[in-house]
Each structure stands twice: as C-alpha cells, then as structure tokens.
Amino acid sequence: MTKQFGHVDPDGAKVEIRYWECQNGRIFARLQLWGASSDLTTGAEAARILMKLPDDIFWYPQDRPDVLHAIVSSWPKLDKLQRHEIEQRLLTTSFPWSDDMTDTQGHSAYRRLEYLHALSAAGIKFSFDLAATTKELCKLAPDWQHDATEDAMASNAPKVQRVIEDTDYGPLLNIPVSCILDVATEIAGGRPLSRWESASFKGLSEEKPVRALSALRYSAGQGQLLDWAWQSFLGCPQRENDSRRLACAISHVLCHLEATKLARIAYSVAHWMEVLKVRLYGDVAEIFDPLWNAILIALSRKLSDEATHRNEGWAMIALNSPTGRLVELLLADPSLPNLADGKGLPSEWKQRAERLLVLPGAFRCHALVMLGHHFVYLYAADPPWIEKLLVPAVNSQTEEADAILEGFLWGARVPSPDLFRQIKPGLLDLARGHTREGQRAENLAGILFYGWAFNAGGDSAAALISDEEFRDALINADDDFRRGILHYLLQWKEQHPEQWNDVVLAFFQKVWPRQRALKTAPLSQALVLFILRSDDLFPELVRLLKSRLAPLRNGGGWLFAFQVEETDGLVKKYPQEALELLWVLLPDDASQWWFEIDKILSLLEVSSDTRGDPRLSEIRRRLARY
Numbered sequence: 001m002t003k004q005f006g007h008v009d010p011d012g013a014k015v016e017i018r019y020w021e022c023q024n025g026r027i028f029a030r031l032q033l034w035g036a037s038s039d040l041t042t043g044a045e046a047a048r049i050l051m052k053l054p055d056d057i058f059w060y061p062q063d064r065p066d067v068l069h070a071i072v073s074s075w076p077k078l079d080k081l082q083r084h085e086i087e088q089r090l091l092t093t094s095f096p097w098s099d100d101m102t103d104t105q106g107h108s109a110y111r112r113l114e115y116l117h118a119l120s121a122a123g124i125k126f127s128f129d130l131a132a133t134t135k136e137l138c139k140l141a142p143d144w145q146h147d148a149t150e151d152a153m154a155s156n157a158p159k160v161q162r163v164i165e166d167t168d169y170g171p172l173l174n175i176p177v178s179c180i181l182d183v184a185t186e187i188a189g190g191r192p193l194s195r196w197e198s199a200s201f202k203g204l205s206e207e208k209p210v211r212a213l214s215a216l217r218y219s220a221g222q223g224q225l226l227d228w229a230w231q232s233f234l235g236c237p238q239r240e241n242d243s244r245r246l247a248c249a250i251s252h253v254l255c256h257l258e259a260t261k262l263a264r265i266a267y268s269v270a271h272w273m274e275v276l277k278v279r280l281y282g283d284v285a286e287i288f289d290p291l292w293n294a295i296l297i298a299l300s301r302k303l304s305d306e307a308t309h310r311n312e313g314w315a316m317i318a319l320n321s322p323t324g325r326l327v328e329l330l331l332a333d334p335s336l337p338n339l340a341d342g343k344g345l346p347s348e349w350k351q352r353a354e355r356l357l358v359l360p361g362a363f364r365c366h367a368l369v370m371l372g373h374h375f376v377y378l379y380a381a382d383p384p385w386i387e388k389l390l391v392p393a394v395n396s397q398t399e400e401a402d403a404i405l406e407g408f409l410w411g412a413r414v415p416s417p418d419l420f421r422q423i424k425p426g427l428l429d430l431a432r433g434h435t436r437e438g439q440r441a442e443n444l445a446g447i448l449f450y451g452w453a454f455n456a457g458g459d460s461a462a463a464l465i466s467d468e469e470f471r472d473a474l475i476n477a478d479d480d481f482r483r484g485i486l487h488y489l490l491q492w493k494e495q496h497p498e499q500w501n502d503v504v505l506a507f508f509q510k511v512w513p514r515q516r517a518l519k520t521a522p523l524s525q526a527l528v529l530f531i532l533r534s535d536d537l538f539p540e541l542v543r544l545l546k547s548r549l550a551p552l553r554n555g556g557g558w559l560f561a562f563q564v565e566e567t568d569g570l571v572k573k574y575p576q577e578a579l580e581l582l583w584v585l586l587p588d589d590a591s592q593w594w595f596e597i598d599k600i601l602s603l604l605e606v607s608s609d610t611r612g613d614p615r616l617s618e619i620r621r622r623l624a625r626y
Contacts, residue, residue, distance in 0.1 A: 029057045033066045037073035046074035047082035048487075051089060059095035059111055068115065072122045080127075081529075087126055090115055091133070109140035117146060167203030172211075180204070180215035181229055205233040209246060217253050225261040234265075234272040244283055247276065251287035255294045262294060263302035269295055270325035277332040292326075296355050299323065299363055314406040318369035323356060327370035330356075336381075345382040357389060365403035368393055372407025379419045387422060394426035401426050409440035414450050420464045424451065428469060432476035445484030446491075448473060452511065453492065453503055467510040475513045482518075483526045490533060504537055508544045524550040528585060538570055542577040551587040571600055575607035583615045590622045597623065 032053070036046040050058075050070060057063050071086060078086070094108035101107070113134065120130055138144060171187060172180050184201040205212040212233055219226060233239075234250075242250070254262065254269055262269065273280065273291060280288045299322060318324040330353055335346055356367040371378065371390060379386045393400040394408075405426060415423065431444055451464035474482055489507060493500045527549060531541045571578045582600070586593060601620060604610045 026057060026063065029053060029063065030066050033063075033070040036070045041074075043074070043077035043079055043082055046070075047078055047085060050074065050086055055093055055096050058089070058093070059108075061111075064115070068118050068122070071119060072124060075124055084127060087128065090119075091128070106140050109137040110144050113137050113141060113144045165199040165202065167199045167206065169200045169203035169207065172200055172204050173208075177211070177214045178218050180211070181219050181226055184229070185226070199232070201229055202232045202236065205236045206238050209233075209236075209238065209242065210249075213246070213250060213253065220253060220257055220261075225257070225264060227264055230265045231268045234268045239272055240275050247279070247284045248287055251284075251291050255290045257294075259294075259298045259301050262298035266295060266298055266302065266322040267320075267325070270322035270329075274325045274329045274332075277329050280329070281332070281334055292352060292355075295322065295326070296359070299359055302363075314365060314369045314403045315373075315410050317362075318366040318403070318407070321363070321366040323359065323363045323366035324370050326356060327353075327367055331370075331374060339381045341380045342383065343381070345378070345385060350382075350385055354389065365400055368400055368404040369407035369410075372404035373411045375404075375408045375411065375423075376413040376415050376419065379422075380416065383418070386419075391422045394423045395429075396426075397429055401429070405430055406440070409443040409447075412440070412443045412446075414447060417454065417464060420447075420451050420454075424465065424469075427451075428465075428473050431473040431481055433478065441478070441480045442484040442487065445481050446488045449485055449488040449492075452507075470511050471513055474511065475515055475518070479520070479523050479526075482523060486526050486530045490530065501537060504534065505540065505544075508541065512545075512548070514548060519548055519550045521550050521552055524548075524585070525552055528552070528581070531581070532570065539574050539577045542574075542581050546580060546584050549581075549584050552585050553587055553589075553592040569603075571603045572607075575604055575610045576613075579604055579610045579613060579616060582619065586619065586622075588622070590625065593623070 032049045035041055036049040041049070050067075053067070058067055075083065090112065094104070095111065097104040097107065116126070116130060116133065120126070172183060175183060181201070184204075187200050201212065201215075204215075216226075216229060216233060219229070239250075250272075269291070273295075276284065330349060333346070333349055336349070339345065353367075353371070357364055357371075359367065368390070372394075375386070375390065378390075390404065393404045395401065408423075427444065427448060431448060448465060448470065452467075452470045454465075455463045474485065489504060492503060496503070527545055531538060531545060534541050578600070586597075601616065601623070604613075604616055610616055
C-alpha cells in the first residue's frame, strides 16, 4: 500500500517511512526494513535504518530473512562508507544473549557465518576477505556447514490461508424480522473452525439493507444490541452509496439508542460517518448535528482504559479510535481549504472541535493527536483559537503534551516563527527527556535545529531558541536526539551551502555540550563521521572537538571515511589534523583497529608535516606489537 502511495505522493510516503523509524517493536522494525529496501529511500536513509536496528532484531532468526533482504536490496544504493558501516555491524555486533547462555561466542559466530554467506550468495561483494573471516569464525563455530545458509533468506512467517466468507442470506429472507438476528447468530456459531466463515447477516446488509436495518431496529426496541451485527451492517462498503432516505433512517435508529449502548459501537458509527463525509456536508447534511450530538454524549459517558495501554504510541491508537475518525470528518469540511491565513476557522467547525476537546481522558488525547497532526495549518488559519485551546496542552508537561506533540511530530511540518515561540517550552521539555516510547526523535531534532538555525549568528533577541536553551536540551536528551541534530546539520550543508560554515562553527563553539558524561563511544562515532564529512572545515572541527571524543573500537566505518584512495583525501590534504584525530580515536589495543589502518599510516609517513611526529611512531609501535 505504501508503495502505491509512493506513486501518487512520494513525499507523503517518505514521511510515513520516517514515522516507522520512530516507532518501537518488531512490527515497525519489519516495516522499516521494507522501507530501506524500497526506492523511496536514499542510500543514506537505508543505511541509517540498518544501523539503528536493535541487535535483538538484527540478529534474531525470525527477523533474519527481512534483514538480509533489506541489506541485499539496499546495497546498490549505498556508498563505500555506508557499505563499510554495514560490514562492521556484521563483523562486530551480535545478539544480546542472556547471562545464563553458554558459549555465546560460538553462537554469535554461527549466526555471523549464516548472514555473511547468505549475503555473499545473493551477490554482495565484501571489501574484506570472506574466506579468511570464515576460517577464523569456524574456529568458534566448528559445527557450521555451508549448506546451512541455503534457506537463510527464506521467509519463516506463518503461511496465510484465505478465509472464505459465506454471505448466503437465503435463510434470513422468509422469516419474521424479529427472528433475523437470532437465526444469523445460530448460523454463524454452527460451523466448526475451518476456512469458511458464515456471514449471512453481512450478505443481507449488502443486498437487502432495509431488511437488515429493520432487524437491528427491532433488536434495539427490545433493549438489545448485538455489537457484531451493527459492525457488520455499518462496515459494508455499500453504505457510502445508500439512498438519502436509507442514510437518514440509519441515523434515526442510531440517535435513539441509549448512550451506553451507542458507546459500545462508537467506532463503527464514527467510521460510517467518516465514510459519508462528503455527503454529510452535502445531501444528508441534516443528519450531521443529531449524529454528532448523539455520539459525543455516548463517548462522554464511556470510560476509556487506553490511556494506560499505549505501547504502540498515541498516533496509532488515535487513528483507530472513534475520536480520531471524528476529527478526520471535521477536517473533511469543504470550507477549510478556502480559508485565508489568519481569517479564522468557521464558528460551527470550532464548536464541534471544542466538544471533542472536552471529552474525558484518552478520548481528549486522541483528538489532540489528530488536531496536532494539522497544527501548522490550523494555526495559520486561526492563531487565537489555537493559542487558547491547543497551545496550553503542548506546554502542560502531562500526557496531553505527549499526545499532541506526537501528532505534531508525526506531521513533520516546520512551524512558523510565531507558532514556534508559542510551543517552544513543550518542544524543549520533550527533548530534555520527558518523552514516551514512540516519540519522533529525529523530527523533533530537525524542528529544534531549525529554531536555533533560524537566526544563528544574528541578533540573539530574534532567535527562536537561544544557544543556552539548545545546549540544555542536548545535555538532557538521549543519543538518538543528539545524532538527529548532527544529521540535520549535514542536511543544512546541502540546503544552505553559503551559510553552512558559519552555522557549523557557531553550533560547535556555542551549543554542543562539553560535559564529560557525553564523551561516549556511540556519540563519538557520530561526531567523527560528521567531522570527516565537513570538507574544508575538517581542521577547525578537529581542533574544536578532539577533547570531546572517546576512543573507538572496531571503527572501520570512520577510518574508511578518511578517503585513502582519493587523490584529494583528507589524509593528504590535512595530514596533521588527520594524525591528531587518529591519536585521539585509536584505542590502546591495536587488535581493535581497522585492517586498512596501514594505508593511512603510510600516507602520513610520506607527508613532511607528520613523518617525524612521535605520535605516528607510537602508533606504528602498537601496530607492530599486535
């Protein structure tokens, strides 16, 4: 579906793939892997997905086919550095075994052999000696056999069988209306589990909707409500094209249900209303307000326990909630696209939205998520209304802030300067760690970076985020957020090349934290890769950042970025700074160095600037000792 979406709206499909990256769990991991494989992602994006995947998914047997397919499909669009990063992950990481697991090295070696040879069989040419690597790994995993990789890329997902619906409604025709649901229930429960599913009432709802509605009306009159029957009836695709008379009759029955009963089928009703969204603003507009009133009264009396069960994130729950469907219905109002900026939203529209926002508990949060998704557009249309009803939720430091900001970050739209200033406290609070699983760290990083870079180097009074505020957010955020900032700083290079040097130097001189606690290997690797891609700023950034870097083990990716084989490589252009960086980053144990380090040392030895440097001699001595 996303692939088809990409043909219609490539930018929208890319936003959806970025949304997957911000979610946790195995399902979203597999979606991310599909995204890496698709032509909707660049090589850099695919490499980021593959490198950020948790080890317990990357190396898990059930996920192995998806991981391998993603690597094979992505390989042609990866550059040399990105390929080496993937190779290093294959060579140095492993499944996070439990403490009671024995021979973890042997198990890790076995899986590494499976991956490497499956990828090789799929046509991938590694930069390292696969035969030599295999020989070493087989010492740890002597039971491994080459034929063990034959099915490594075969899907191990459960096989799916189609369940065939039997929609024969014949038995429901020549009986009294009062008996229809009883007979349909009996038919549905009389067939043992098989590939067939009885759906006689669904068939009746599709072909004889008036008779089906009569059965539902009779049941309601008897004080009964069969949830499945209403779901089947309202969920029929034919409901979109019902006659005006039938649509009004359905509305009449629904509006006369007890509120507690209507609440039980609230999602089905809201979904049906959304299906009718064009007609509710057109030929059946007279049923809009009665339905709106009835379902909101029902929801106001329904207790929701979803607030404490949000492992999949607010956005996913809101999309599949009755409140979320109702917000989508509001946003389908044909008068909205014609609004001029700042002229105000229609008063009737605002009244309906405000009734959603006074719903209890999670229902209000669902509305905030969906409205937050359109935050930028709604603020442009009616700033005072947004400032009154939505901005306070953003800055509340409650689950309401989590909800509305998840919707806002899901939209991935940069706010206007005025809106940015309004919601800045909530954004900074989110960055400082007041987040829940599923928050979109990368989008948050990009928006906050925009706020700082908006007037970087200019009048500090006009800045959207000060240096101090941005630094405080970086100090208290996690590494994903900090790496996201570096990612957007590199994007700035492509989008604003004339300003890039000044922005980068200002960022690392005034903003990037100096705290020792941030001097970690993962963050150091991200910084080093940034430095190595900084072109003419390389010498200055080495000087600025060398004291904030930690030694890196198994750092083939960053070493390869020295561009040894290119005539204008960094080592040849800036030998003193290259040696300075090596001296900081290479660990004492030379066994942890990349095997091509010798090429870099050879270049440094022929440079007049570094050949006599005692640090180069010490590096050679460590390498010789190893």
